[in-house]
Amino acid sequence: MMVAESYETLYGPILADIEREMRAVRQEQVEVAPMLWDIIDYQFGWDLPPNQGDQFKNITGKKIRPLLMALVAQAITGDYHHVLPAGAALELLHNFTLIHDDVMDKSLERRHRPAVWTRWGADQAVNAGDALYALANLANARLFKHGIPAEKVVDVWRAMSQVCLWTAEGQILDMGFETRETVTTGEYITMITHKSARLIEAAAYIGAVLSTNDQAVIDGYRHFALNVGIAFQVHDDYLGVWGDETQTGKSATSDIREKKKAYPLLAALEHASDDERTTLRHLYAQKTLSDDDIQHVLAIFDRFGAAAQTDTIAQQYFKTAMASLDKTGIQNDTQALIRRYAMFLIRRAY
Amino acid sequence: MMVAESYETLYGPILADIEREMRAVRQEQVEVAPMLWDIIDYQFGWDLPPNQGDQFKNITGKKIRPLLMALVAQAITGDYHHVLPAGAALELLHNFTLIHDDVMDKSLERRHRPAVWTRWGADQAVNAGDALYALANLANARLFKHGIPAEKVVDVWRAMSQVCLWTAEGQILDMGFETRETVTTGEYITMITHKSARLIEAAAYIGAVLSTNDQAVIDGYRHFALNVGIAFQVHDDYLGVWGDETQTGKSATSDIREKKKAYPLLAALEHASDDERTTLRHLYAQKTLSDDDIQHVLAIFDRFGAAAQTDTIAQQYFKTAMASLDKTGIQNDTQALIRRYAMFLIRRAY
Numbered sequence: 035m036m037v038a039e040s041y042e043t044l045y046g047p048i049l050a051d052i053e054r055e056m057r058a059v060r061q062e063q064v065e066v067a068p069m070l071w072d073i074i075d076y077q078f079g080w081d082l083p084p085n086q087g088d089q090f091k092n093i094t095g096k097k098i099r100p101l102l103m104a105l106v107a108q109a110i111t112g113d114y115h116h117v118l119p120a121g122a123a124l125e126l127l128h129n130f131t132l133i134h135d136d137v138m139d140k141s142l143e144r145r146h147r148p149a150v151w152t153r154w155g156a157d158q159a160v161n162a163g164d165a166l167y168a169l170a171n172l173a174n175a176r177l178f179k180h181g182i183p184a185e186k187v188v189d190v191w192r193a194m195s196q197v198c199l200w201t202a203e204g205q206i207l208d209m210g211f212e213t214r215e216t217v218t219t220g221e222y223i224t225m226i227t228h229k230s231a232r233l234i235e236a237a238a239y240i241g242a243v244l245s246t247n248d249q250a251v252i253d254g255y256r257h258f259a260l261n262v263g264i265a266f267q268v269h270d271d272y273l274g275v276w277g278d279e280t281q282t283g284k285s286a287t288s289d290i291r292e293k294k295k296a297y298p299l300l301a302a303l304e305h306a307s308d309d310e311r312t313t314l315r316h317l318y319a320q321k322t323l324s325d326d327d328i329q330h331v332l333a334i335f336d337r338f339g340a341a342a343q344t345d346t347i348a349q350q351y352f353k354t355a356m357a358s359l360d361k362t363g364i365q366n367d368t369q370a371l372i373r374r375y376a377m378f379l380i381r382r383a384y
Numbered sequence: 385m386m387v388a389e390s391y392e393t394l395y396g397p398i399l400a401d402i403e404r405e406m407r408a409v410r411q412e413q414v415e416v417a418p419m420l421w422d423i424i425d426y427q428f429g430w431d432l433p434p435n436q437g438d439q440f441k442n443i444t445g446k447k448i449r450p451l452l453m454a455l456v457a458q459a460i461t462g463d464y465h466h467v468l469p470a471g472a473a474l475e476l477l478h479n480f481t482l483i484h485d486d487v488m489d490k491s492l493e494r495r496h497r498p499a500v501w502t503r504w505g506a507d508q509a510v511n512a513g514d515a516l517y518a519l520a521n522l523a524n525a526r527l528f529k530h531g532i533p534a535e536k537v538v539d540v541w542r543a544m545s546q547v548c549l550w551t552a553e554g555q556i557l558d559m560g561f562e563t564r565e566t567v568t569t570g571e572y573i574t575m576i577t578h579k580s581a582r583l584i585e586a587a588a589y590i591g592a593v594l595s596t597n598d599q600a601v602i603d604g605y606r607h608f609a610l611n612v613g614i615a616f617q618v619h620d621d622y623l624g625v626w627g628d629e630t631q632t633g634k635s636a637t638s639d640i641r642e643k644k645k646a647y648p649l650l651a652a653l654e655h656a657s658d659d660e661r662t663t664l665r666h667l668y669a670q671k672t673l674s675d676d677d678i679q680h681v682l683a684i685f686d687r688f689g690a691a692a693q694t695d696t697i698a699q700q701y702f703k704t705a706m707a708s709l710d711k712t713g714i715q716n717d718t719q720a721l722i723r724r725y726a727m728f729l730i731r732r733a734y
Contacts, residue, residue, distance in 0.1 A: 066578050067553035069560060134514060138507040157488040157559060160510055164484060165552035167517060171545035175538065184534030188525065191541055195521035202515035203417035209507060210419060228416050 041378055044371060045101055048114060052100045055122040059173040073150055073162040074169070077129055095145060098379065099237040100125045105375060106241030106255050109368040117244050119176035120190050124237055126170035127194060131201055131233075133163040138209065167198070182244060190240050197236040204229025211295050215315075219300045219347075223264065231263025254362035258376075261355035266379045268348040271296035273381070275332075276341055290328050293318050301343040302335050310334050352380060391728055394721060395451055398464060402450045405472040409523040423500055423512040424519070427479055445495060448729065449587040450475045455725060456591030456605050459718040467594050469526035470540050474587055476520035477544060481551055483513040488559065517548070532594060540590050547586040554579025561645050565665075569650045569697075573614065581613025604712035608726075611705035616729045618698040621646040623731070625682075626691055640678050643668050651693040652685050660684050702730060 042049075057080065065071050075081045078095075100121030104114035135141070136149040137156045143149055151159035174194070177187050207225040211217045238259030242252040274289030275298045289296050299318070303311055314334055317327050335341065355376060359369070392399075407430065415421050425431045428445075450471030454464035485491070486499040487506050493499055501509035524544070527537045557575040561567045588609030592602040624639030625648045639646050649668070653661055664684055667677050685691065705726060709719070 063549070066550060066574070067556040067560070070553055070556050131514075134510055138510060156506075158556065160484055160488060161552050161555050161559075164481075164513075164517070165549050165556075167514070168545045168549035168552065171521065172542065172549065175542050175545075178538075184538050187538050188528075188534050188541075191538075192522065192525050195518045195525075199413070199515050199518035199522065200416060202511050202518065203420055205511050206417035206420050206508065206515075209511075210417070224416070 041096070044374065048101060048104045049097055051115070051118060052097055052104065052121050052125065055118040055176075056125060056173075059119070059122050059126070059169065059176065063169070063172075069154075069158070070162055070165050073154055073158065074166060076147075076153070077133065077144075077150055077162075077166075079145075095125075095129075097125055098375075099128055099233060102234065102259060102372070102375060103237040103241035105368055105372050106238050107245045109362075109364050109366060109372060110242060110245040110251065112368075114241075116177075116180040116182060117241050119173050119180070120194075120240050120244060121237075122176075123170045123173035123190075123194060124233070124240070126166055126173060127198060128233060130163045130166035130170060131198075131205075133159055133166065135205065137163075138205070170194070177244070186244055189243055193236050193240055193243075197232045200228040200232045201230070204232070216303075217295055217300055219297065219304060222295075222297060222300050223268075226267040227260070227264055230267055231260055234263035234266070235260035251362045251364065254358050254360075257358035258355045258362075258372075261351045261358060262376050262379060265348045265351035265355060268297050268344060268351065269380050271298060272341070272344045272348060274298075275335065275344075287328050287332065290331050291323055293323065297344045297347065298335055298340040302338045302340040305338040305340075305343070306334060310337070348380070352376070391446070394724065395455075398451060398454045399447055401465070401468060402447055402454065402471050402475065405468040405526075406475060406523075409469070409472050409476065409519060409526065413519070413522075419504075419508070420512055420515050423504055423508065424516060426497075426503070427483065427494075427500055427512075427516075429495075445475075445479075447475055448725075449478055449584060452584065452609060452722075452725060453587040453591035455718055455722050456588050457595045459712075459714050459716060459722060460592060460595040460601065462718075464591075466527075466530040466532060467591050469523050469530070470544075470590050470594065471587075472526075473520045473523035473540075473544060474583070474590070476516055476523060477548060478583060480513045480516035480520060481548075481555075483509055483516065485555065487513075488555070520544070527594070536594055539593055543586050543590055543593075547582045550578040550582045551580070554582070566653075567645055567650055569647065569654060572645075572647060572650050573618075576617040577610070577614055580617055581610055584613035584616070585610035601712045601714065604708050604710075607708035608705045608712075608722075611701045611708060612726050612729060615698045615701035615705060618647050618694060618701065619730050621648060622691070622694045622698060624648075625685065625694075637678050637682065640681050641673055643673065647694045647697065648685055648690040652688045652690040655688040655690075655693075656684060660687070698730070702726070 056078065060071070060074060060080075063071075072081070100118075103117050103121045103124065107117040108114040132144060133150050136144055137151045137159050141149055142152050149159075150162060154162070171191070171194070174187060174190055177190065178184075204225055204227070207221075208229055211222075211225065235256055238255040239252065242255040246252065271289065271294075274294065274296060275287055277286050279286050289298070299314070303314060306314060314331065317323065317331055320327065323331070356373070359372065359376075362369075406428065410421070410424060410430075413421075422431070450468075453467050453471045453474065457467040458464040482494060483500050486494055487501045487509050491499055492502050499509075500512060504512070521541065521544070524537060524540055527540065528534075554575055554577070557571075558579055561572075561575065585606055588605040589602065592605040596602065621639065621644075624644065624646060625637055627636050629636050639648070649664070653664060656664060664681065667673065667681055670677065673681070706723070709722065709726075712719075
């Protein structure tokens with residue numbers, strides 16, 4: 035897949051440094067309960083022999099958050115090594131939320147392998163997630179090795195704690211939506227903002243705050259990342275209904291089949307006539323949707339321009355993101371890499 | 385109950401200050417998902433009308449960890465207000481582990497009310513626990529209001545992260561013991577040390593480190609607390625088999641009925657003859673134990689001196705704790721209150 039190849043070619047060395055730092059954080063700990071460390075090694079693919087062919091993409095994850103942090107730091111200072119501990123921390127934190135999310139969502143697989151709870155049970159998965167969050171916090175203490183002053187370390191810690199609280203609140207909103215009759219597109223944006231975009235925002239914020247005291251630059255990268263994060267989610271919702279299977283790797287209309295309360299459905303519900311809204315609700319109230327049902331849903335989506343609305347919203351956030359990036363006033367090769375990074379996330383260039 | 389009255393009389397004003405700080409941490413946050421805050425308010429009894437008769441003891445918890453932190457700070461400096469944010473953080477952290485533990489242990493009740501997972505379901509309880517851990521971390525940022533330098537704030541954060549990792553490892557060991565044929569008393573001490581004593585150690589450590597740079601004083605309080613924490617657990621195991629029901633509030637021999645792999649059983653297994661060991665294993669392998677079975681177990685415990693062994697171990701740790709307290713070289717009224725505190729924990733004076 036060409037896109038993935040370029041991602042690795044462009045960002046490979048940074049990703050390798052992040053990986054190395056994450057392993058160092060783990061190695062630093064004295065093992066009390068060996069099973070915990072088995073679970074952590076498994077989650078990150080560290081139980082596998084090194085240099086497995088597809089290990090990079092499939093097992094260890096794309097590390098989009100620490101990568102953004104490193105890129106922002108490099109765009110500002112020309113180097114990124116001073117943010118690696120915080121990058122490792124954020125990736126550990128992200129994985130803690132994944133382990134718990136898989137328990138809550140009953141997702142059997144993660145990165146082409148059984149999810150932690152599938153293999154070790156829900157209780158141990160809850161525990162391992164808790165431990166991983168603690169380990170993420172400990173990773174930040176390694177910032178001192180790079181001469182980062184304590185005030186900045188505290189700032190990083192605070193930002194990560196705040197984003198973790200928001201992520202949990204986003205998850206709670208998401209679970210609440212499942213049992214609600216009506217969810218507005220506005221409420222949905224609030225949910226995805228907190229459930230996932232805030233973490234991307236935190237990545238850029240931390241990369242910037244560890245590299246400059248210029249508030250305008252920090253704010254520029256922060257707003258860029260927040261808006262890219264929202265655009266990413268909305269565009270993902272678009273691809274979940276109208277995506278190209280060969281590009282997304284999941285079947286088109288899969289979000290309809292799984293009855294996801296994603297942006298296209300909410301936009302259609304908001305603009306549909308009372309009759310069509312009732313029809314949509316009835317279709318989604320069924321236990322499973324037949325192929326005919328899915329075509330029916332698609333037809334209603336079509337009639338009320340759900341595709342265009344979803345695409346427009348994603349584009350708006352993406353444009354705001356790019357404008358925020360410009361406001362940093364920084365122009366160099368790394369800034370160009372950040373632009374490409376945003377396009378990788380959205381999986382196409384607007 | 386005289387003991388509880390004295391606890392409130394002696395420590396009431398400090399406990400009220402901790403409670404106030406915890407509420408302030410919570411008030412500081414902008415609510416994104418209201419349900420989260422309902423759960424948190426419920427966990428701490430903040431959903432109840434103020435000044436409910438038994439609220440203090442039964443619903444809001446005894447707050448033994450932040451209390452110890454405050455007492456250590458006061459013994460060293462004459463005041464404790466500068467450690468209140470860290471005390472609130474540690475109590476929030478402790479409650480996050482309780483919410484998750486109740487999910488894992490399927491404990492239906494907590495502080496005389498349905499546990500969070502019983503009322504909101506396991507998924508929301510996992511989520512709320514995660515959020516509470518994040519909130520605990522955020523509480524520490526309030527140390528700046530008391531002029532604590534950033535280096536010390538980082539130290540507190542690191543100590544809390546480390547103890548959280550250890551607590552999770554202790555919980556993993558504990559869950560692993562349930563399915564194991566043989567657990568030594570040594571392994572058991574390692575488990576309770578990490579699952580609970582480390583958190584009490586962290587309370588004293590943080591209280592001391594925020595109040596002095598004298599390493600001997602810090603180490604003295606730290607070792608005191610660690611050893612008291614272990615003594616507390618072992619003595620609790622003693623009371624679970626031979627306790628006075630009117631004092632402990634739970635029926636004597638309850639730990640046998642619940643087939644707990646606690647210290648008395650492990651000590652008996654270690655010292656019993658092969659025959660008696662097999663008998664014990666058979667008794668504990670049953671789904672439930674009859675009253676006759678319990679008497680049989682008690683008789684075997686008796687034959688191999690399990691009560692004396694359990695008591696001796698608890699006493700040893702308690703004596704080490706008291707000796708460590710003396711090594712701080714501090715002698716004042718608050719130090720006397722710390723001694724009484726230790727006796728409250730152990731529920732009797734050695």
